[in-house]
Amino acid sequence: MYVQHVEIEGLATAGGIQGHVADTSLAILKHHKVEPAVKWVDNFVFFQVPLIELGPPTCQPHFKFDLAMILLITSPLGIPWHPISKKGHNFASSFSYVGFNWDLPEEKQLCLLAKILSTITQPSTCHNKKSIASLHGSLQHVTLIYQQGHSHLPGLSCFLSKSPNVHILHHIPSNCLNDLRWWSCTLSIPHGLHSLSPLLHHPLDIWVDTSTSVSIGVLIGSRWAAWWLVDGWISDGQDIGWAEAVAIKLAVKWLTLSGLHDIFLNINCDNTSVIASFWKGRSQNPSPNESILRISSGLTALNLSIEPSYIQSAFNKADNLSRGILGTPDSRLLPSVVIPDPLKPFLVPL
Secondary structure (H helix, E strand, O other): OHHHHHOOOOOHHHOOHHHHHHHHHHHHHHHOOOOOEEEEOOEEEEOOOOOOOOOOOOOOOOOOOOHHHHHHHHHHHOOOOOOOOOOOOOOOOOOOEOOEOOOOOHHHHHHHHHHHHHHHOOOOOEEOHHHHHHHHHHHHHHOOOOHHHHHHOHHHHHHHHOOOOOOOOEEOOHHHHHHHHHHHHHHOOOOOOOOOOOOEEOOOOEEEEEOOOOEEEEEEOOEEEEEEEOOOOOOOOOOHHHHHHHHHHHHHHHHHHOOOOOEEEEEEEOOHHHHHHHHHOOOOOHHHHHHHHHHHHHHHHOOEEEEEEEOOHHHOOOHHHHOOOOOOOOOEEOOOOOOOHHHOOOEEEO
16 A cells, blocks of 8 residues: 555556555455456446345345445455445446446537547648547547447557657548548437347348339338439439448338347348448448448447348349339338438438
């Protein structure tokens, strides 16, 4: 304890001192059967496991330790726990740990979103290494929830590695701005969550198809939706690849509004280039890129994952819808498919 007092926290040569004290504290608590417990630097979280007892189902569960016991054990050590009124808190079904409430607190999400928007809305502004490193560190932190965000950080990492010192100002490269736009789209969706359980496959039957001269069709189970492609939609790089990506985007839009989360699903599609672009996370054509960005953001925020699978056009169940042939009498219209504002000039519901 005296060494910790002399070599203050933050001194480069005293890197393990705080960890030694924390590790020893956990070992003492474990000796008293206070486990499982984990720590990161000076952040501790303890888990209570109900004791198995015979009795009516309405009985309150019993535990082998509580907060009072933890404080009683650590009191002789002089450990200065934060009071419950500040950072500490009693046992509960949800808890805050290293900045998370095991979903991303809204105030933290909005703060990070504001930091990103202030960067990408002024692309001509120069930034120093310190400000970009701060943003990069915050994004690394939230990849605990937004795990697909890992693939949207290497550009910033590379940019930081090439910055010689904290004083020189730099323009942010276009690839970094694209990654930050993905983050802004993702963090704009409220209530981000990520379950610790493995994703389970959902058997929902999803088919999408596009006909260049007619329409876009989406079939989910026995429910369908279709949209006419407005004359003149082929412009500014928008081609059949863009339309096929939009079909997947519309299906995902319904999925994100349906209450589904923490699962992965198959989406059947007959365009191999769009499927390949989705797996790579990008396309050589900027227009499909925008759809891929929006699709990924919507999925990440709800811990959803899709696996686009190739199906021959002749066997695509959404083929008739894409040709303007509407659903059969025993099928029903797919509700709650909201056309995003950027797509409204190009699509008209059948």
